[in-house]
Amino acid sequence: xxxxxxxxxxxxxxxxxxxxxxxxxxxxxxxxxxxxxxxxxxxxxxxxxxxxxxxxxxxxxxxxxxxxxxxxxxxxxxxxxxxxxxxxxxxxxxxxxxxxxxxxxxxxxxxxxxxxxxxxxxxxxxxxxxxxxxxxxxxxxxxxxxxxxxxxxxxxxxxxxxxxxxxxxxxxxxxxxxxxxxxxxxxxxxxxxxxxxxxxxxxxxxxxxxxxxxxxxxxxxxxxxxxxxxxxxxxxxxxxxxxxxxxxxxxxxxx
Numbered sequence: 001x002x003x004x005x006x007x008x009x010x011x012x013x014x015x016x017x018x019x020x021x022x023x024x025x026x027x028x029x030x031x032x033x034x035x036x037x038x039x040x041x042x043x044x045x046x047x048x049x050x051x052x053x054x055x056x057x058x059x060x061x062x063x064x065x066x067x068x069x070x071x072x073x074x075x076x077x078x079x080x081x082x083x084x085x086x087x088x089x090x091x092x093x094x095x096x097x098x099x100x101x102x103x104x105x106x107x108x109x110x111x112x113x114x115x116x117x118x119x120x121x122x123x124x125x126x127x128x129x130x131x132x133x134x135x136x137x138x139x140x141x142x143x144x145x146x147x148x149x150x151x152x153x154x155x156x157x158x159x160x161x162x163x164x165x166x167x168x169x170x171x172x173x174x175x176x177x178x179x180x181x182x183x184x185x186x187x188x189x190x191x192x193x194x195x196x197x198x199x200x201x202x203x204x205x206x207x208x209x210x211x212x213x214x215x216x217x218x219x220x221x222x223x224x225x226x227x228x229x230x231x232x233x234x235x236x237x238x239x240x241x242x243x244x245x246x247x248x249x250x251x252x253x254x255x
Contacts, residue, residue, distance in 0.1 A: 002026045002039070003087065011087070019043065019082035025058075027079075027089070033230060034072040034091055035133075036079060046080040047072070047131070052240045055131055070131035073233045110235050111167060113160070119145060120156040121232055122242035124225065128233045129240060135229035145247060161228045171227055 001010035004024035011027075013020060021040035028035055036058065038045045044057035047070060061067050072089050079087040113121045123144040124135050136144065141153050148156075165172035232238040 001028065004039075013081075013085055013087075015083050015085055017083060020085050024081055024085075025079075027087075033234060034089055035069045036072065036089075037066055037069045039066060043082050048078045048080060049074040050076060050078075052129075058131075069133060071128060071133060071230075071233075073128055073131075074236070110164070110231070110237065113232065113237050114163065117156060117160045117163070118238075118242060119147075119246060120153060121160055121238050122246055124157060124160070125229050125233050125238045126243055128229060129238070129243060135223065135225060137223070147247070157225050161225050164228050164231060168231075171231065174227055 002023060003009050003011035003013060003026070004022050005013060005015060005018070005020050006022035009023065013024070021042055023039050024043075025039045025045055026037050036045070036047060038058040039061055041061050044059060046057050047055055049055075049072075052074070055070075058070060059067065072091065075091050077089045079089060081087075120141060123141040126144065127134060127136050127140075138150055138153050138157070141157075142148070142150055145153075147153070
């Protein structure tokens, strides 16, 4: 849904003056999360989450590119604009349970992150808590923790995923379905061509460099732990307090 002063917006915000753009931004739901994007060419937007430190403002739009999106990442958040304009963003977590194919009357209960996995879980979710869309890569987790080898970090993340996928089988099913759709999308190697106003994919030519194709797929694919990381942030199993508790020197992670 778009929002702004313009009557054509889905959410029309009445305000004196023209400080707020006619098309200020948009909000939508994807992967059981609310996402926000600033579409204004003239002013920033601010997302405030109660109990969390202030985040960086969402910058203005440049050119035709709509800019980066930011996940709300909380049950309740406030989106602020100029002249005191305010949107209250409240997510219904029970609706998320329905998305997981559970009866509407059933409340999904999720166990806390095991103590020995909490540091790696916090490093994994840090980009999401900072407003990003993707969790941290393995290399970023290693740097953030100043800790163990890449192999050890992979093992810890796998243990974290297994813990929640065993607890919530639907989570593993959704991850498998995402990977299946992802493989179908990435299987199209040829670039689209505009013909008579219609974008079409030409017949894929024989891939001459299989290594480069594998690298391309790996770069475009979402990480296997995508769903688990979003679950941890969405359910506030990992918060800003966990980031503040991350080790600054030697890692306290299990071997």
